[in-house]
Amino acid sequence: MNAIPVCAIFDIGKTNKKLFLFDEQYQIVWEKSTQLNETIDEDGDNCEDLPLLTSWILASWNEVLSQQQFDVQALNFSTYGASFVYVDKNGKVLTPLYNYLKPYTEVLKRQFYDTYGGEEVVAVKTASPVLGNLNSGMQIFRLKYQKPEIFQQVQHCLHLPQYFHSLFTGQYYSDITSIGCHTNLWDFRTNKYHEWTSIEKIETKLPTIFYSDKVVKVTKNNTTLAVGVGLHDSSSALIPYLINFQEPFVLLSTGTWSITLNPFNDTPLTYEELQYDCLCYMHYQGKPVKASRLFSGYEHEVQTKRLAEYFDTTNDYYKQVKYQPEIIERLKKTQNIVISEQGDKYSLLKNSLFTHRDLSTFVDYEEAYHQLILDIMTQQLISTELVIHNFPVKRVFVDGGFSKNPIFMNLLAAAFPEMEVFAASMAQASSLGAALAIHKHWNKKALPADLIDLKFYASQPLFLQK
Structure with missing residues (x-):
């Protein structure tokens, strides 16, 4: 053998x-x-x-x-x-x-x-x-x-x-x-x-x-x-997408940090953008990748523990919560934070929105959790738009923890109706990227076409505030 x-x-x-x-x-x-x-x-x-x-x-x-x-x-x-x-x-x-x-x-x-x-x-x-x-x-x-x-x-x-x-x-x-x-x-x-x-x-x-x-x-x-x-892991995880997709896209890589990477935006960073936690990565061929960061995975972890304690559930109970658009519509009428009342919308990136919510105003865990994701999405839209502004992209790929969250994914699709929004998954993205980077030096076979599994989320007629 x-x-x-x-x-x-x-x-x-x-x-x-x-x-x-x-x-x-x-x-x-x-x-x-x-x-x-x-x-x-x-x-x-x-x-x-x-x-x-x-x-x-x-x-x-x-x-x-x-x-x-x-x-x-x-x-x-x-x-x-x-x-x-x-x-x-x-x-x-x-x-x-x-x-x-x-x-x-x-x-x-x-x-x-x-x-x-x-x-x-x-x-x-x-x-x-x-x-x-x-x-x-x-x-x-x-x-x-x-x-x-x-x-x-x-x-x-x-x-x-x-x-x-x-x-x-x-x-x-x-x-x-x-x-x-x-x-x-x-x-x-x-x-x-x-x-x-x-x-x-x-x-x-x-x-x-x-x-x-x-x-x-x-x-x-x-x-x-x-x-x-060797490669920096964030840049390495971008490689499978760069190899598979030529049309402009952004990758929303979610974990403790949610990082929006736009490899098609090469405009120099301004100091104002840096103040909003934008930065540049460098992809493996030496081209700048404009990116914005949001501490949303950490926020999700902190607030789901708070919800679990208040509603007497397990810390991971949120995994059982199904997306219910009727709850979203109801919350928008009763709970939504109006940006104009908060001053500069970018100030919303610096603080937790859900921390100030009174949990007694929610009828149950499901409603409160929908509001948490709504609040995270309010921040995510601002953060993501910082790197796609004036650089229209056709697709948004989401990988990591939030890609498996149906409430997050449906709200994101609603927020960007002009784009195709996909939950993306692959086995060990940063490792795969490191292997693909040196493909021509060890592998004589053509690159497989099915490296990334994609799940499409259609836009729903919700009106999220940007």
């Missing part, structure tokens, strides 16, 4: 660490996952246990190689972003993998922005809202000034996917999808590193940029392995 040709993908999230093998039809034929305990850095802040994670990756790789039914021809990586690994000239890791939620020193923040023109100027040039350590370039700046003795030893600053790449190839590269994701490093106006990286002597520690659709070939034991440079 001939071994099955496969592409291996390490998909490293903050919580779940996964390894998948995709066959030539991009079906998952083997998988492994784990959750690893965090450790703490020298300040006592929680962070990824990088030695433990590295050990798991190498052990899992050896396990894959022992599976004689598979012929592993390619390898790539998709990981969470905003995390730098610092290595010396011998490849030794010099620091913990600092958490991007680690508090950023206000004095150092002021030093940076005062030196380089202020928050507005830097944010507009780099398409990066001011986010502290979540702007991963600020982590390097912090290392330089807080730990100069370590900074001097740093040979390479590697985002997490590229660190894993180096484990298998011994080579050090940067990747545009990681650099281009709210890092403060990349000047989107000039399409090169921002001048501060040169002034601070940081650019020399950032390895050469390697194209996301290229590979490094490693030969061992008469076997050649094509190794991709």
Whole structure:
């Protein structure tokens, strides 16, 4: 029996660490996952246990190689972003993998922005809202000034996917999808590193940029392995859509954050848009992707717990609630927040609307839950329109948690009657994207036409306020 040709993908999230093998039809034929305990850095802040994670990756790789039914021809990586690994000239890791939620020193923040023109100027040039350590370039700046003795030893600053790449190839590269994701490093106006990286002597520690659709070939034991440079997970998850659909679309990727990605809008970000939590990602071919973010998944989690407590149900009772348009019509007459009474409509993006609802005014859980989704949708429309304004798109694809929510999907379809709205699902989008990025280097077969399952939601005659 001939071994099955496969592409291996390490998909490293903050919580779940996964390894998948995709066959030539991009079906998952083997998988492994784990959750690893965090450790703490020298300040006592929680962070990824990088030695433990590295050990798991190498052990899992050896396990894959022992599976004689598979012929592993390619390898790539998709990981969470905003995390730098610092290595010396011998490849030794010099620091913990600092958490991007680690508090950023206000004095150092002021030093940076005062030196380089202020928050507005830097944010507009780099398409990066001011986010502290979540702007991963600020982590390097912090290392330089807080730990100069370590900074001097740093040979390479590697985002997490590229660190894993180096484990298998011994080579050090940067990747545009990681650099281009709210890092403060990349000047989107000039399409090169921002001048501060040169002034601070940081650019020399950032390895050469390697194209996301290229590979490094490693030969061992008469076997050649094509190794991709790795991708930022949000950019990787967009790849299956870019490959399958040429007409303009937006992807609403929902989870803890609901992120609207418009790869067909390349207008420069304004400071006003940055204030409303817009930013730019970079897709795997180096093109800016305008995006807006809304903390709606978190809001949904918080408020469904509140509903469960008030109505004495389980936390996931909302999964049993069916879409009832008559409830929506009734709520619009009795409960709707009028934007004109709230001032600037964009102010609605900053605060929970449902928090201020009196739960005693709802007849039951079902009615209250419909109102919660209505309130989330009021914010979602504002957020999504920020990146489709004057850039008409024909389709809206929704993936993640809200794609499985019939109330959310029906309200979205009603809000955009001029567009086709689809719930999209596929097996492990970010992993699949990482495999597709290097398709031509390992897979001689044509790309399958059925990579994405779509469910169409027809527009209903509801009149949501935009």
